[in-house]
Amino acid sequence: LVQRDQKHDTAAVQTLDSAHFIHPFTDHADLAAQGAKVIVKADNIHVFDSEGHKMLDAMSGLWCVNAGYARKELADAAYQQMMTLPFYNNFFNTTNVPAVRLAAKLASLAPEVDGRSFRHVFYSSSGSESNDTNVRMVRRYWDLLGQPQRKVIIGRLNGYHGSTMAGASLGGMSGMHAQGDLPIPDIQHIEQPYFAEKARAGESAAEFGVRAARWLEDKILAVGPDRVAAFIGEPVQGAGGVIIPPDTYWPEIQRIVDKYGILLISDEVICAFGRLGHWFAYEKFGYKPDLITFAKGVTSGYVPLGGVMVGDRVAKVLIEQGGEFNHGYTYSGHPVACAVALANIELMEREGLVERVRNDTGPYLAERFEELQAHPLVGAADTCGFVGGITLVKNKATMAAFDADVGVGMICRGHCFKNGLIMRAVGDRMIIAPPLVMTRAQVDELMGLIKLCLDATL
Ligand code: PLP
Numbered sequence: 001l002v003q004r005d006q007k008h009d010t011a012a013v014q015t016l017d018s019a020h021f022i023h024p025f026t027d028h029a030d031l032a033a034q035g036a037k038v039i040v041k042a043d044n045i046h047v048f049d050s051e052g053h054k055m056l057d058a059m060s061g062l063w064c065v066n067a068g069y070a071r072k073e074l075a076d077a078a079y080q081q082m083m084t085l086p087f088y089n090n091f092f093n094t095t096n097v098p099a100v101r102l103a104a105k106l107a108s109l110a111p112e113v114d115g116r117s118f119r120h121v122f123y124s125s126s127g128s129e130s131n132d133t134n135v136r137m138v139r140r141y142w143d144l145l146g147q148p149q150r151k152v153i154i155g156r157l158n159g160y161h162g163s164t165m166a167g168a169s170l171g172g173m174s175g176m177h178a179q180g181d182l183p184i185p186d187i188q189h190i191e192q193p194y195f196a197e198k199a200r201a202g203e204s205a206a207e208f209g210v211r212a213a214r215w216l217e218d219k220i221l222a223v224g225p226d227r228v229a230a231f232i233g234e235p236v237q238g239a240g241g242v243i244i245p246p247d248t249y250w251p252e253i254q255r256i257v258d259k260y261g262i263l264l265i266s267d268e269v270i271c272a273f274g275r276l277g278h279w280f281a282y283e284k285f286g287y288k289p290d291l292i293t294f295a296k297g298v299t300s301g302y303v304p305l306g307g308v309m310v311g312d313r314v315a316k317v318l319i320e321q322g323g324e325f326n327h328g329y330t331y332s333g334h335p336v337a338c339a340v341a342l343a344n345i346e347l348m349e350r351e352g353l354v355e356r357v358r359n360d361t362g363p364y365l366a367e368r369f370e371e372l373q374a375h376p377l378v379g380a381a382d383t384c385g386f387v388g389g390i391t392l393v394k395n396k397a398t399m400a401a402f403d404a405d406v407g408v409g410m411i412c413r414g415h416c417f418k419n420g421l422i423m424r425a426v427g428d429r430m431i432i433a434p435p436l437v438m439t440r441a442q443v444d445e446l447m448g449l450i451k452l453c454l455d456a457t458l
Helices: 010-020 028-034 072-084 097-109 127-144 165-170 205-223 249-260 312-321 335-350 353-359 361-372 408-418 440-457
Strands: 039-043 046-049 054-057 118-124 152-156 187-190 228-233 263-267 291-294 306-311 378-384 387-392 424-426 429-432
Touching: 010 028, 054 440, 072 335, 097 118, 097 306, 097 335, 118 127, 118 312, 127 165, 127 228, 127 263, 127 291, 127 306, 127 312, 152 165, 152 205, 187 205, 205 228, 205 249, 228 249, 249 263, 306 312, 335 353, 353 361, 361 378, 361 387, 361 440, 387 408, 387 440, 408 424, 408 429, 408 440, 429 440
Parallel strands: 152 187, 152 228, 228 263, 263 291
Antiparallel strands: 039 046, 046 054, 118 306, 291 306, 378 387, 387 429, 424 429
């Protein structure tokens, strides 16, 4: 039905799609009315639909195509590995070379802080699975230390940690909790550190960051400190609308988790692998997690791979005292996924993509985003590395928001599609996470399109 560089029968694909495909996070009545947009190919920072439209993909697929599209090196790595060893499991005392090499490489990329290092990796195939692993690993850790009552994991409202029972429970998306009787037991939430929404009159960002972090301490005391196992957070909340915490937030979180001895899980599914200008994002914010969730950018999305970087504190107990950990997935350490991840990391190192985002294109994007502040529809425009968010407001002088039923984000998103730009709308916030290969000239191209779409939304 759909072949590269040939004519596509869009209507036929849409009919089959409606007949057979249940999509993730999709209202199917809406989908059937509009017809699915059929994406058929991609190159560098652009994707193409079946009608021949070219679109600048400012979302990197779904926050993952860090190295950009159509990278031959990654396809070659997958092909070579498939012809050598397409699959073998890592259960029952077997291993494979790409999984071992990747584990060592990831360990070398995660900086040691205050003598705490990450020398071990547990693999999965996605961010959601990895957070399930975190729940089991954290509880196993406290069981082994003779504190089985420590079960409660604290996450944040409007945080996102995936779509499995545990992942959706750790996250704080009310729409997800409303379906399927979530959260599962022993998961609690605190408010998100969203300055624009939660700051008091006259409060500085720095003051707010400390106050927001102390909501964690309040919750620990309410639950009972000896019942709390861990806190989980995204360095910058992605799916929640690119919520960038004040610089004071994470150091205060660190002080609190240290004070009560609870584990700190940094969910870096979006933020790692260069997205914030570092291989791992805890380095940017200066905290010391015990576990790091990763997925997406590790393979630039070319094949599914995820995992948990396990810090020494947990690894020591799990490995030296634990015996067998009764947990694992068929595809934990899949050789093809690991070979593609290695090729992806080599490519990113060769092209200096992480440094480029940190020192060049990231600051340039921030500079260009500043200009958006002057736009009559823009209440705020902020970036962190290569993620950014724009808050659309009805009245710039009073910062009054649009009524929810206006759906201004979706209107803006519609204009983006029409004008060849893929941005995501989270409520009234338009968000981006472009491929890290984006050049300064392409940042200019992106900004031109964003301005065009904002004008069209006015
Ligand atoms: N954690 C975070 C921070 C995410 O952003 C996501 C996905 O967007 C996940 C976990 C879930 O990852 P996956 O969709 O690969 O299961």
